[in-house]
Amino acid sequence: MAPADCLEWLNFMKKYDAIIIGAGHNGLTNAAYLAKAGLDVLVLEKNSYIGGATVSRELYPNWKYSNCSYVCSLLRPEIIRDLELPRHGLQVVPYGGGVTFKENGDYYGNHADHERLLREVARHSKRDASAYERYEADVMKQTRLIRPFLMRTPPDPTSLKPRNLKELSLLAKSFGSMGEEGLADTMRFWTMSIGDFLDEYFESDVIKAHLAGSGIIGTALGVYSPGTAYVLLHHYMGDVDGSVGAWGFARGGMGAVSAALSASFQSFGGTIQCDAEAAQIIVKNGKAKGVALANGDELYADIVVSNLDPKRTFLKIMDEGDLPADVVKKAKNFKIRGSSGKLNIALDGLPTFTGLPKDSPLCLGEKHFSDSLPRMERAYDDWKAETWSKDPYLDMLIPTQVDPTMAPPGKHMMSVFVQYAPPKINGGDWTAEDKAGFEKTVIDQISNYSPDFKDLILHCETRTPQDIENEVGLTEGNIFMGELTFDQLLFNRPFPGYAQYRGPVKGMYMCSSGTHPGGGVMAAPGANAAREILMDLKLTNTVPGGYDDD
Amino acid sequence: MIPHDETMMLKTPFYSRCLAACEINMWEDWKGYTTPQAYTSVEQEYFAVRSNTGVFDISPMIKYRFTGPDAGAYLNRLVTRDIRKIGVGRVAYTIWCDDNGQVMDDGTIFHLAENDYRLCAYARCLDWLMWSAEGFDVTIVDETADVAALAVQGPTSCAIFKNMGFEGIENLKPFGLTRFPFEGSEVMISRTGFTGDLGYEIWVDPALAETFWDRLFEAGKHREIRPIGGYALDMLRTEAGFIQAGVDFIPAEESIRTGRSRSPFELGLGWLVSFDKPVFNGRKALLKEKKEGSHYAFVYLDVEGNKPAEHAFIYDGNKEVGTVTTAAWCPTAKTNVAFAQVNAKYGKPGQELVAEIYYERELKWTRVMAKCTVIEGVVFNPPRKRQTPAPDF
Numbered sequence: 023m024a025p026a027d028c029l030e031w032l033n034f035m036k037k038y039d040a041i042i043i044g045a046g047h048n049g050l051t052n053a054a055y056l057a058k059a060g061l062d063v064l065v066l067e068k069n070s071y072i073g074g075a076t077v078s079r080e081l082y083p084n085w086k087y088s089n090c091s092y093v094c095s096l097l098r099p100e101i102i103r104d105l106e107l108p109r110h111g112l113q114v115v116p117y118g119g120g121v122t123f124k125e126n127g128d129y130y131g132n133h134a135d136h137e138r139l140l141r142e143v144a145r146h147s148k149r150d151a152s153a154y155e156r157y158e159a160d161v162m163k164q165t166r167l168i169r170p171f172l173m174r175t176p177p178d179p180t181s182l183k184p185r186n187l188k189e190l191s192l193l194a195k196s197f198g199s200m201g202e203e204g205l206a207d208t209m210r211f212w213t214m215s216i217g218d219f220l221d222e223y224f225e226s227d228v229i230k231a232h233l234a235g236s237g238i239i240g241t242a243l244g245v246y247s248p249g250t251a252y253v254l255l256h257h258y259m260g261d262v263d264g265s266v267g268a269w270g271f272a273r274g275g276m277g278a279v280s281a282a283l284s285a286s287f288q289s290f291g292g293t294i295q296c297d298a299e300a301a302q303i304i305v306k307n308g309k310a311k312g313v314a315l316a317n318g319d320e321l322y323a324d325i326v327v328s329n330l331d332p333k334r335t336f337l338k339i340m341d342e343g344d345l346p347a348d349v350v351k352k353a354k355n356f357k358i359r360g361s362s363g364k365l366n367i368a369l370d371g372l373p374t375f376t377g378l379p380k381d382s383p384l385c386l387g388e389k390h391f392s393d394s395l396p397r398m399e400r401a402y403d404d405w406k407a408e409t410w411s412k413d414p415y416l417d418m419l420i421p422t423q424v425d426p427t428m429a430p431p432g433k434h435m436m437s438v439f440v441q442y443a444p445p446k447i448n449g450g451d452w453t454a455e456d457k458a459g460f461e462k463t464v465i466d467q468i469s470n471y472s473p474d475f476k477d478l479i480l481h482c483e484t485r486t487p488q489d490i491e492n493e494v495g496l497t498e499g500n501i502f503m504g505e506l507t508f509d510q511l512l513f514n515r516p517f518p519g520y521a522q523y524r525g526p527v528k529g530m531y532m533c534s535s536g537t538h539p540g541g542g543v544m545a546a547p548g549a550n551a552a553r554e555i556l557m558d559l560k561l562t563n564t565v566p567g568g569y570d571d572d
Numbered sequence: 573m574i575p576h577d578e579t580m581m582l583k584t585p586f587y588s589r590c591l592a593a594c595e596i597n598m599w600e601d602w603k604g605y606t607t608p609q610a611y612t613s614v615e616q617e618y619f620a621v622r623s624n625t626g627v628f629d630i631s632p633m634i635k636y637r638f639t640g641p642d643a644g645a646y647l648n649r650l651v652t653r654d655i656r657k658i659g660v661g662r663v664a665y666t667i668w669c670d671d672n673g674q675v676m677d678d679g680t681i682f683h684l685a686e687n688d689y690r691l692c693a694y695a696r697c698l699d700w701l702m703w704s705a706e707g708f709d710v711t712i713v714d715e716t717a718d719v720a721a722l723a724v725q726g727p728t729s730c731a732i733f734k735n736m737g738f739e740g741i742e743n744l745k746p747f748g749l750t751r752f753p754f755e756g757s758e759v760m761i762s763r764t765g766f767t768g769d770l771g772y773e774i775w776v777d778p779a780l781a782e783t784f785w786d787r788l789f790e791a792g793k794h795r796e797i798r799p800i801g802g803y804a805l806d807m808l809r810t811e812a813g814f815i816q817a818g819v820d821f822i823p824a825e826e827s828i829r830t831g832r833s834r835s836p837f838e839l840g841l842g843w844l845v846s847f848d849k850p851v852f853n854g855r856k857a858l859l860k861e862k863k864e865g866s867h868y869a870f871v872y873l874d875v876e877g878n879k880p881a882e883h884a885f886i887y888d889g890n891k892e893v894g895t896v897t898t899a900a901w902c903p904t905a906k907t908n909v910a911f912a913q914v915n916a917k918y919g920k921p922g923q924e925l926v927a928e929i930y931y932e933r934e935l936k937w938t939r940v941m942a943k944c945t946v947i948e949g950v951v952f953n954p955p956r957k958r959q960t961p962a963p964d965f
Binding site: 128129135137138140141142144145148149150151152153155156159162163166199200201203204223377379382572 | 696
């Protein structure tokens with residue numbers, strides 16, 4: 023054999039210790055911790071670039087788009103530090119501010135300075151300014167309850183193993199520490215709608231609308247749907263440098279997160295293979311044996327970790343015959359509905375917004391254009407009718423005001439998250455016409471508040487849930503890889519009996535956002551899954567424990 | 573549409589005068605207002621109040637006005653004190669609790685006229701005021717920005733007001749309020765304050781604020797009047813034994829962790845609770861606590877030595893029994909005091925405890941275990957504070 027053939031043959035026969043399917047942030051995190059423990063780890067990525075939904079892409083010359091996820095808060099500081107992500111190039115810059123524009127020309131400014139914020143709330147309602155502090159305290163109570171569990175494996179409530187009992191008692195202790203009244207409040211909070219929750223604090227429509235956005239982002243539910251209050255919590259439980267609830271930009275776009283994770287992984291000797299789409303997890307005698315690629319290649323490992331969502335994992339890349347029927351049923355029933363789209367726009371300059379001074383510190387934060395809960399609920403009605411919202415809720419940011427690396431000097435990049443957009447239009451695929459209509463709806467909405475916006479557009483990438491599914495591989499384009507409702511959280515994520523990252527087949531694991539603690543660029547599922555794998559292999563744990571808030 | 577508001581920091585009605593007097597450019601954000609921390613020298617400002625007169629701009633204090641036939645009944649339901657006993661022209665220091673009997677804030681209620689009251693508080697509480705107002709015929713208005721206010725405190729304050737032509741001011745009793753004509757309008761003066769000294773607070777239309785300031789300082793120029801900032805006030809209130817929300821206790825609605833809020837009994841404010849009122853917010857819980865006992869006690873400590881016991885742990889032998897909330901060396905009382913929250917059984921006067929104090933000298937940290945004693949009453953309590961007619965100095 024010629025030396026080149028020989029190498030190919032060796033590669034063909036090579037067996038890895040672990041193969042991770044999907045080079046998103048959780049896959050890379052999982053891989054990094056396994057490699058750190060000394061395993062020979064391969065990460066497979068179907069695209070020609072890594073990152074999954076944590077990417078920066080140059081789709082217009084000299085502009086970088088965070089074209090899926092776009093802001094950073096949930097990424098666990100324990101992981102950032104432990105995997106030395108700053109040394110590998112990650113820099114997270116916090117931002118503040120935020121505006122919700124009103125139809126009447128006024129706006130609500132979400133000032134970063136607390137007293138200034140309260141005065142702005144008072145401008146809309148003096149009563150709400152004093153209620154705001156109660157709201158903040160009450161949300162913080164819930165945040166404090168959940169945060170200690172982000173870097174832990176959820177207990178199995180049906181198991182009597184000592185470790186499960188210990189974790190369950192910790193959970194019970196946390197709930198117990200809320201007191202009788204706190205416990206009742208918690209049960210209500212986890213099950214109620216964000217609209218009902220905010221109605222208990224505020225009278226001003228625009229303040230409720232500004233805060234409610236966090237309850238519906240990425241979720242196929244309306245502001246008055248039960249369960250959306252928890253979704254708000256999911257957006258509040260992160261932190262930037264210990265400032266809980268704060269959000270930041272990854273310098274260079276969200277791709278900087280995956281780039282740093284991949285550099286960290288590679289520093290432990292790991293390998294990433296792009297353009298390598300997993301077609302099938304190979305199972306023999308009830309054990310995972312490796313991965314068959316779409317191109318026919320087969321790669322072998324006794325540990326196979328899927329970073330795909332539960333539906334794709336169990337219904338696409340596994341043979342249903344290899345699985346318990348119960349798992350197939352649960353995977354089919356898993357709720358992962360597409361609800362949002364995205365526009366990424368290259369701008370020739372900074373747009374002006376009516377009534378808002380261009381140098382206002384408010385401009386650094388998110389801009390929204392829905393000024394009441396009824397408008398947001400109607401936007402959801404369109405989704406139910408299988409079309410995009412004609413008056414959508416937008417979460418719009420211009421990161422280039424903080425990050426100089428994403429566009430040439432003086433030019434800007436705009437990221438527009440759009441809620442709602444259904445996975446199918448009237449039961450059919452999105453047509454080019456539908457997509458153009460969706461894009462126009464969003465651009466018109468912004469133009470209503472920014473007269474020079476349209477003229478500044480150099481390039482626009484519009485992504486429907488269908489585009490996101492096709493490119494990134496998120497089923498229905500659901501950004502959280504499964505909705506964040508109580509029926510799919512903690513020991514029920516992705517489904518009961520499988521919340522500890524182990525799949526139904528020996529050697530097969532899950533590490534995606536479809537597992538605890540869920541979506542967002544958090545990396546906790548990847549890290550938690552690595553801890554379980556290393557435990558099964560009886561290797562020394564490399565995954566750090568969570569920081570304590572108190 | 574409400575007009576946009578682009579100002580980052582608010583200015584009090586006295587801002588132009590504060591700015592002119594603020595020689596060392598030390599400012600702070602007090603509830604969104606730009607206010608001086610110190611004007612010239614913290615020490616001089618402190619002693620101005622103890623020896624002459626110091627003037628502190630209290631305009632940012634949160635002020636609510638209550639009018640209507642049920643105003644008195646409403647306030648009586650809201651606060652722990654019996655408001656029926658506070659006649660027209662009188663002021664009362666009080667606290668109010670949530671339904672769990674936990675202190676939400678403290679403040680002063682001014683009985684301005686029949687069915688007409690003002691509440692002066694540290695924190696915004698309109699939301700709670702409105703919830704408590706359900707079922708009462710009362711109108712509640714936030715008048716924080718509509719009233720300019722100064723604390724004029726110190727032994728010569730009465731004399732200065734007499735110089736201003738406020739005749740008979742010396743007969744105003746502590747916690748009394750009166751009015752004088754001023755520039756075609758009027759100024760309200762109450763014998764109240766946060767310094768523990770002879771002193772007054774004046775309440776005036778913001779349009780007259782600067783004129784009032786100028787006339788006051790003109791009248792006081794031979795009495796060594798000077799403006800004082802937040803730092804001096806903090807020393808003064810500590811010496812006088814006044815607690816502060818957010819420092820010495822966490823307002824109940826802002827507390828996040830279970831068990832961090834405090835009841836009136838746990839703050840040494842049981843004397844403000846009138847159980848002879850049939851209904852008030854928190855009554856049931858407070859009755860229960862009175863019967864079953866409190867978890868904590870709030871104490872004044874006389875701390876051995878001269879190192880302020882800031883942030884100190886408090887021990888009984890080797891057992892940690894509490895922490896200090898406020899501590900300072902008191903320059904007039906020549907005492908080292910600390911306010912501390914301790915487990916209830918260590919709260920009795922005469923109880924001996926130990927404070928673990930860390931202090932630094934040229935980057936060298938030293939730890940002392942200072943003996944301290946729970947004291948009754950406050951360390952600075954001069955007769956002039958109560959004398960009526962008020963003395964000239």
